[in-house]
Amino acid sequence: GGGGERNGGSEKAGKLTVGSKNFTENILLAHMMAILIEENMDIRVERKVNLGGSNVAWQALRNGDIQMYVDYSGTIVANYYQEETGNAEETLARAKELVERDNLKFLEPWGFNNTYTLAVKQDLADELGLETYSDLAKVSDRLVIGCEFEFLDRPDGLPGLKEVYGMTFADEKGMDAGLRYPSIGEGKVDVINAYATDGMLVVHQLKILQDDKSFFPPYHGAPLVRQDALERYPGLEALFNRLAGKLDDVTMQRLNAKVDAEGLKEEDVAREFLVELGLIEG
Amino acid sequence: MNRRSLWEQIVQQLEMRHAELGMAVLQHIKLVAVSVGIAIVIGVTLGIAVSRFRRLEGPVIGTAGMLQTIPSLALLGFMIPLFGIGELPSIIALFLYSLLPIIRNTHTGIVSVDKSVIEAASGMGMTDTQILFRIQLPIAFPVIMAGVRTSTVINVGTATLAAFIGAGGLGDFIFLGISRSMDALVLIGAVPAALLALLLDFVLGRLERAVTPKGLKI
């Protein structure tokens, strides 16, 4: 980045580190944050993208190894602070409140809700006429579900689903997030848990089923930033808020798919989108 | 963030999950035992082959080494189309990861046997095979066992990765704990794994001592 002069050097030169978790969307969003800073402020940005999971990013942030990354309201409430989640507004408010304890700030959500969902192969859905979770529950005793470990265990994951919808899968396989898609692709499992904005859904032609009883909590994504960074660089919060509400689920899915399916570089996709929005110059 | 102390959490989790934990330990042992068992057979065989035919050394040890560099997730991923998910691909992956120390130490152990002993043996008309089984392998036994024990212990650690591909074992607890930031869960998985490694190493050590002929002991 070299847009320092554009701001007339009003900011004292410094350094910020942007982190991300290890999935496409989070990496894309990290690049967006980084590019925004680079193009608008006289700050050197270091990218520590692709950290090994929520936990690593979360700890790195609190340590000060990174100053910001994008996290999700539900994750903050349920995972980091292990509290009950509520509806979208409640959860968001609670998340904002909670992170203040750790001298962090959860900024305005950028619009998408990367919530959990369940997906099946399109042809299986056609064959069994699956549209909703309730449809799935009826045939679930014939199906095998593959999901991340945490989904298998969290009360707001599979255990809760089984309770609310009365699902009883023939087998439940916990596995690494990255292996869910090849597993369903090769027909080794029938159902997987997915995120609503996953680009891989497009790649593998999976059908997302409807959460007809609104079981899953909301996962609205927004930058999670250290207070001290915000104080040191006062323009930062406003800069990120320019993206608030600009990224809906479909847009996010489209961007993710550019990386996952077309194999484009995360940074390029991020930059292109920011240009598209007119937030930076092309 | 910890409203309960770590110890309380561990007790709570253990109450909830002790049955699963028992299953996971058994499953872990099974994964390790089967994969190391096969690795010993194949690894020792390859080690022998390599020490017999020196030109095999590069290819065999090189391949075993390259296998080590493939990250487990990648290896497991490549295996899904071939072997699906669950135990089978896990065992195959664990087996592949266990080969190198066994092959290398078998090879080194065999070629380090005192030349005059080999000369005496071949001078009395023992075939290469007889020399191998009756002289070289027994004398190289401590070095080979060093490889096997290293391999087994590493394998207990690697076997946690079976969780990635739905084969269960102690990795389920550990990775769940990691992704949920629950140190209690991580410990519930990691401590038995460490104990298991110690136990297996101890058992192998005993076995080594029992099988090593008295004449070779220090």
Add this chain to the structure above:
Amino acid sequence: MNRRSLWEQIVQQLEMRHAELGMAVLQHIKLVAVSVGIAIVIGVTLGIAVSRFRRLEGPVIGTAGMLQTIPSLALLGFMIPLFGIGELPSIIALFLYSLLPIIRNTHTGIVSVDKSVIEAASGMGMTDTQILFRIQLPIAFPVIMAGVRTSTVINVGTATLAAFIGAGGLGDFIFLGISRSMDALVLIGAVPAALLALLLDFVLGRLERAVTPKGLKI
């Protein structure tokens, strides 16, 4: 699912990411070199200590073994509060994972040296330290090097995990590839890692041959 052939994808990714790839390779080498370097120093020292004071054998080799069982994610996770993220914790973790084969083979190599040679050496009044450095270590050198080479090769594989903790290296490519099911990305990371392992093993083999005294060669 692949609209482009694997080869085309690889070419495309390489075009886009070749600069990063070069950096990643260098970073990977750095991680491996530093961690293995430290592991050789500490591991050989511990191996020596263990062969000198036999009662240390259990604790030292046991601890090194237990370290192996801690899954890298857990180990890295535990390290963040202590060392943060990035190179330092990665190198520490890689170092810890590299110890076992080096310690164990150093120990085995030293105790396998022919008794009459040791007797001659101590009979001529060499101190234990002199015997160690001038007799035992040189003669045990091939066995120790087997451990070092095993360790290095495994380390090249393990070093991919540094990606989890923001230390870069080839793991970045591999894990991105895995989470996106992009074999091209996986290969772009895995192939250089495998080649690196082969290269390091080859270099160490050359070194071993160059340093092994002519009198010990077969």
Add this chain to the structure above:
Amino acid sequence: MVVFDNVSKTYKNGFRSVKSLSFRVQRGEFLVLIGPSGCGKTTTLKMINRLIPHTEGTITVDGKDIAKQNVVELRRNIGYVIQQIGLFPHYTIEENIALVPALKGWDRKKIRQRVEELLHLVGLDPAVFARRYPKELSGGQQQRVGVARAMAADPELILMDEPFGALDPITREQLQDEFLRLQKEFRKTIIFVTHDMDEAIRMGDRIAILKDGELLQLDTPERLLTNPVHGFVEQFIGKNRIFQNPELLPVTEVMRSDPATISPHRSPERAISHMRQRHTDTLLCVDEQGRLLGIVSAYDLQGDAARIQSVGEIMQPADPILPLEATARDALVKISESRFGLIPVVDSQGKLTGVVTKGSLLTVLAGRWKEAEAGVGS
């Protein structure tokens, strides 16, 4: 049984340790290889069982070129005692010896018997040693186990590389005796490396002397001792060897071949003047064919000279006498029994060929001793 034809060995560093060796060992023969340290004895031995490949020439065992034979087959029928002993450290003494018979598929009982038999043969009590490990034995005990092991499967041909080098003379002699007995009894062919000339002389049907990889002489011990073809051979045998081994020296070497003789028909006066002339006080009486009849001494003559006509009347029977094949040792042993201080030597027809006197014996023996003394400085 073993034939070397122009065999050479050149090591990789260009060093030629064995040079154009040609010799032939008969079935049932005991051949000793001897020579200074580094002369190529071990190399020669190891080329026979192909532990060291020869680089030129051909070696045949039992008529078959060893280079064209299956190497295991070849070695299976050759016992081998390695110079470095090379016991298997992980096997007990018993197991070390039992190994080849077990590989040959002997049944357990037979193996057990054989092991006991061999341990007794090499002077180790099975009750004490059978279950020990090699490191629990002394150097000489280990060496003996090595010998027992080589003989375990009763091979036709045995190669032995300094097999008794670490043994004290008593144990060594016992083993040598046992070995010779066995070899003669079962007609084993043995090629035996030693650096001990006494052992070579004692054991060898023939002895090959090597130096710098070359065969200097291959001959029976007797011919080697009396007829060394080369200065080095002589030196190597040792100048005082004969003195130490009078049984190797033919009596002809210590006798005078011009004994003072007389016909029994001669007068006593004639005899006395003959004695004075010859500076002797005994004369040997012989008939016309030169056959020995008896002995006349000056003392007897002085007493009876007046009373008799011919010396035949007071002639005493010659006893002891020695045949031509006798050795200096026989002469040594018998000379003190002799009343006259001399022993006539006769051929198979009874013809007198010489006489051994104390003087002639001592002259030869002491003469060799003096040579040896002179040789020390050189």
Add this chain to the structure above:
Amino acid sequence: MVVFDNVSKTYKNGFRSVKSLSFRVQRGEFLVLIGPSGCGKTTTLKMINRLIPHTEGTITVDGKDIAKQNVVELRRNIGYVIQQIGLFPHYTIEENIALVPALKGWDRKKIRQRVEELLHLVGLDPAVFARRYPKELSGGQQQRVGVARAMAADPELILMDEPFGALDPITREQLQDEFLRLQKEFRKTIIFVTHDMDEAIRMGDRIAILKDGELLQLDTPERLLTNPVHGFVEQFIGKNRIFQNPELLPVTEVMRSDPATISPHRSPERAISHMRQRHTDTLLCVDEQGRLLGIVSAYDLQGDAARIQSVGEIMQPADPILPLEATARDALVKISESRFGLIPVVDSQGKLTGVVTKGSLLTVLAGRWKEAEAGVGS
């Protein structure tokens, strides 16, 4: 320098390989340990430098109890030749020898010189062997390097365990000579294990004979040979040892102590009758104090008897003669020079104490030979 006081060694399996050994080795002394295989020689040697800890008694070196001494210190000043040779396989010959001097901090040039010197001493050409590795040497060559290595740093006390066991007689004798020379010149204390009695006799100031871990006799070679205190010692020495080593037999053992003598003042007639009486043809002339004056022979007498008054007039000077300290070997060598076939033996005052004749020599030598022969069967 080295003192054993009631030293025993019991192995873990309960076997007692050395039993209550007590002896004392003087500075500058060459002590040989000898005995049958497995008698405890190596054990005894290794207890001195604490390679094997003794289980009872005390051993002192240079007045200090070795058990209380720093073990490295102790060994640094003791050279040690191990029975198994034990060369360092990863070092060249040169490096093997240079190791201890290097550890002691000698400067490079001195070490280099020392290595060359030692290689020459043990008969290996530095140009050929210095840069070879142990495995490229023959067994005997390796053994010699082991000896050179033990001597490298010029220790006061050297322990040698069968150091020449793999050497041929010529090389061995050269080394023995060099060693004796060095030892006498630099007053080294050497404890030397061998199983070769000839070597023991040749090298040892004193010889200790061990059997089953017990010390049977510790004595000078001469006393051991002439005065074995134990049947086993005698057997071990070998009955025909004396015959093979006439230099070990005092001349008094082969002389007659009642020579026929005569005063030079006596008449020739008296001399002739004395000769007849004593069955001899030579008389030794002695004065009143018994001092030897010369020799009278029957031949001389017979020619001149009429012409002279006393035998003194035709008495010949006695030459050769032997002193009392002479050995049978001297007698053997000189007897053939003697005109009269005899050698008078005189004490330091010139008094005649005996006479060696061919007969007396042969009787003794052949007598021992016959004993040996009788002994073979037993």
